[in-house]
Amino acid sequence: MSYISTRGQAPALAFDDVLLAGLARDGGLYVPAAWPKLTPDDLRRFRGLSYAELAVEVMLPFLGGTIDRADFTKLVNAAYGTFQHKAVVPLTQIDSNAWMMELFHGPTLAFKDVALQLLGQLFDHLLAKKDSRVTIVGATSGDTGSAAIEACRDRERVDIVILHPHNRTSEVQRRQMTTVLSSNVHNVALEGTFDDCQDAVKAMFNDQPFRDALNLSAVNSINWARIMAQIVYYVAAAVAMGAPDREVAFAVPTGNFGNVYAAYAARQMGVPVAKLIVGTNENDILARFFASGEMKADGVVPTLSPSMDIQVSSNFERLLFDLMDRDGAAVAQCMAGFRETGRFEVSQGQLARVRELFAGYRCDTEQTLDVMRDAYAGSGYLVDPHSAVGVAAARHAGLDRSIPVIVMGTAHPAKFPDAVEKATGVRPPLPRHLADLYERPERLDILPNDIQILKDYVRARARVAKQQA
Ligand SMILES: Cc1ncc(COP(=O)(O)O)c(C=O)c1O
Numbered sequence: 025m026s027y028i029s030t031r032g033q034a035p036a037l038a039f040d041d042v043l044l045a046g047l048a049r050d051g052g053l054y055v056p057a058a059w060p061k062l063t064p065d066d067l068r069r070f071r072g073l074s075y076a077e078l079a080v081e082v083m084l085p086f087l088g089g090t091i092d093r094a095d096f097t098k099l100v101n102a103a104y105g106t107f108q109h110k111a112v113v114p115l116t117q118i119d120s121n122a123w124m125m126e127l128f129h130g131p132t133l134a135f136k137d138v139a140l141q142l143l144g145q146l147f148d149h150l151l152a153k154k155d156s157r158v159t160i161v162g163a164t165s166g167d168t169g170s171a172a173i174e175a176c177r178d179r180e181r182v183d184i185v186i187l188h189p190h191n192r193t194s195e196v197q198r199r200q201m202t203t204v205l206s207s208n209v210h211n212v213a214l215e216g217t218f219d220d221c222q223d224a225v226k227a228m229f230n231d232q233p234f235r236d237a238l239n240l241s242a243v244n245s246i247n248w249a250r251i252m253a254q255i256v257y258y259v260a261a262a263v264a265m266g267a268p269d270r271e272v273a274f275a276v277p278t279g280n281f282g283n284v285y286a287a288y289a290a291r292q293m294g295v296p297v298a299k300l301i302v303g304t305n306e307n308d309i310l311a312r313f314f315a316s317g318e319m320k321a322d323g324v325v326p327t328l329s330p331s332m333d334i335q336v337s338s339n340f341e342r343l344l345f346d347l348m349d350r351d352g353a354a355v356a357q358c359m360a361g362f363r364e365t366g367r368f369e370v371s372q373g374q375l376a377r378v379r380e381l382f383a384g385y386r387c388d389t390e391q392t393l394d395v396m397r398d399a400y401a402g403s404g405y406l407v408d409p410h411s412a413v414g415v416a417a418a419r420h421a422g423l424d425r426s427i428p429v430i431v432m433g434t435a436h437p438a439k440f441p442d443a444v445e446k447a448t449g450v451r452p453p454l455p456r457h458l459a460d461l462y463e464r465p466e467r468l469d470i471l472p473n474d475i476q477i478l479k480d481y482v483r484a485r486a487r488v489a490k491q492q493a
Pocket residue numbers: 134135166167168245277278279280281282283284331332410411434435
């Protein structure tokens with residue numbers, strides 16, 4: 025199993041190097057050179073496996089022998105042992121043919137834990153094997169940051185710097201990051217948007233001497249390992265609904281396009297997926313793309329679902345790569361144009377192809393609140409504002425009722441208590457392990473959106489750099 029860059033100019037790598045590299049050296053994203061296949065018999069065999077057992081089966085082919093089965097099983101068990109629910113990602117029925125897959129029972133209450141708990145284990149394992157260390161830089165609109173910090177805190181071979189947009193996350197999200205006082209954890213509140221944070225991270229990766237000096241690594245979904253771990257729950261959901269003998273649809277509240285891309289990857293591997301419904305908030309660049317074929321960035325507006333306040337969805341490049349028949353040069357040209365002008369367009373033929381599988385839906389604040397209110401009034405079920413966008417998208421899709429729809433429940437309602445209270449009148453309490461979050465001291469640095477200042481900040485905190493000095 026080797027991995028190639030979406031821009032065609034970086035060396036192909038094996039899994040261990042892809043994990044540590046994060047972004048490809050040509051600015052592209054790594055994808056498998058070929059998709060491992062799941063046959064109908066494989067899917068039947070998966071029925072009745074625990075989540076951890078299934079995770080080993082689905083992910084092992086992606087490792088290409090870089091970690092053996094016994095070691096990988098230990099890492100997977102350690103990762104999913106941290107979840108509060110025995111099923112890890114339980115399914116709750118929310119309508120006659122719709123289910124919510126609750127991805128938020130991990131330590132930081134968002135779907136990011138599913139991948140990042142495993143990434144923490146993988147970094148430890150591979151860095152020890154290579155006797156190396158890394159400096160992780162990550163961008164977050166709120167959830168990746170806390171999940172990555174939780175997964176990497178106190179790890180001897182890792183320093184982690186997370187950039188979040190100043191005053192644009194929920195208070196719970198911010199505190200989950202800034203109250204971790206471990207000496208290897210550094211939080212930057214950047215004066216800008218999430219897109220500015222993500223741009224800064226990519227700029228650091230694209231400065232090759234800086235990247236090499238600090239052994240930069242990534243925890244965002246630009247890192248292939250994030251996508252790999254997220255594929256597993258789509259396989260689990262489809263198998264639970266009767267795959268391979270029944271098709272399913274997924275409704276995915278979307279921002280950076282990593283989660284829904286993992287669903288696409290599951291389909292490429294052989295999971296019978298009839299439709300992928302992409303839900304967006306008012307930052308609706310993706311919904312507009314699936315309607316018109318034009319990707320056109322606008323300013324980011326703050327919404328009830330702050331983790332999805334994103335305009336430039338980095339993982340879209342991975343889908344584009346397939347849409348352009350894996351022509352790296354064409355993708356590189358398209359991305360360069362997008363960077364310069366803030367827009368690109370696909371052909372009508374490409375749009376038709378993409379729409380065979382994908383549909384987009386924009387859900388505004390009122391609709392989000394309505395979904396949350398209805399769910400609570402109907403069954404006492406509290407839904408967070410991101411998952412609510414997914415529910416609205418699923419309802420709008422108008423699918424054949426014989427196809428079960430699984431909405432990705434991406435965050436616990438307690439992460440967004442203001443929005444939930446506004447919709448339902450109920451303020452969901454934080455689970456016990458976070459009950460004193462508001463009393464814990466915080467540590468963070470507020471910095472301007474200036475790449476030189478940000479690089480200096482990271483360099484000063486990277487133990488790799490200190491060892492070399
Ligand atoms: C709670 C929540 N829902 C949805 C999303 C969107 O997921 P993706 O960026 O993978 O599209 C995010 C952030 O990424 C999130 O934190």
